[in-house]
Amino acid sequence: MGGGAITHAVLRHVERGFKVFATLRSALTFSDNIEKVREMGVVITEHANAKKIKTADVDMEFFSKLLESIEVPMPRIFAVAVQDHGFSPNESNRIFRFKLFRKVIEKEKFLERMLFSEKELPKEFNRMCDAVSSIKDFREGDVFVTDTSFAILSGLASVSKLPALLINFGNSHTTAAVVDKDWEIRALIEHHTNVLRRKGKDYVKDLFSKFLRGEIDNEYVLNDMGHGCYVGELIEIKNVIATGPNAEFFDYEEPKGDPMIFGNLGMLAMLSRRELI
Incomplete structure (x- = not known):
């Protein structure tokens, strides 16, 4: 979720008179406000007779093939970091992101608690949620997720x-x-x-x-x-x-x-x- 490059590519495609379809889950990569996505010219649907481009925050097929090529088994515990501005259809992502950080810090306090299990993960962190789904869609395992900033800190x-x-x-x-x-x-x-x-x-x-x-x-x-x-x-x-x-x-x-x-x-x-x- 989130990406200026793919958004600009879609806008150019629509401007040239072509159609772009997106599932509801994929459409959130363009904006948290689905009406704004529709205003871009994107048709929201779960089925379309069109070339399919799969988007995901974690390319598990790539990592699976990489590990297989070096004869390393796929782990049962996964940790992933993404930059997450939070789901905020009506408020600036810039403001909302830090509001979420402050809310969690005031509750949890410790740096390691900014790493969430699937059950602990606040649903407002929609990109983290999608990263978890990207992994769980591929295989079962324990998934932990954080923002890139807290991973580096x-x-x-x-x-x-x-x-x-x-x-x-x-x-x-x-x-x-x-x-x-x-x-x-x-x-x-x-x-x-x-x-x-x-x-x-x-x-x-x-x-x-x-x-x-x-x-x-x-x-x-x-x-x-x-x-x-x-x-x-x-x-x-x-x-x-x-x-x-x-x-x-x-x-x-x-x-x-x-x-x-x-x-x-x-x-x-x-x-x-x-x-x-």
Whole structure:
């Protein structure tokens, strides 16, 4: 679910006079508001005499063939991370995403609790729900799912001296959290990486300094074209650690290794801390 590239391709196809059909489940990749999907020119139906293009958040056939080719059996426990803005047909996804994060954090508190089992998963996280369905449609097993931001922050937490400010400068979002030695999330902020890159290093350093001092709030970040800010309790941190494909543009300490695997390491750490593996 979610994808600018496929949406633009569909719009071009319709503009050229061709028909596009989508099942109700698949249509949500274009918008949470089905009426807006219809306004794009997409016909919502469960059956159509047309070329079928299968969409899914997890391509289980690919992973099955990959594991088979290296003689590794398919596991019984799956952990997957997706970027989920939540199901919000009438409210900005940018605002709704952070509302969901705050709601869960205020209830669960600990970073590893941002990894959900199928039963624990809030239904508003519709992309996570679809990722679970993509796996369960292929085979049975225990499925756990989280947002990519929390997977990466967990990966950082597993290699950092806590308490610390952990930052992921992703391609789309920059997410940072103050995490204590027990992995409790004391504060969280999420912004758009492209906005921060335009504003520059000095602005980013000042933003995080204010964040650590509790001098900015949710409204401040929203007005700055970010997603939001939550400060539960101010604590002293030992260090600031950053990762992500855009971390090189900002002057923060980075752990060694490939930044693109911190999400994988994070999910393993989350499973381990919850004694699920």
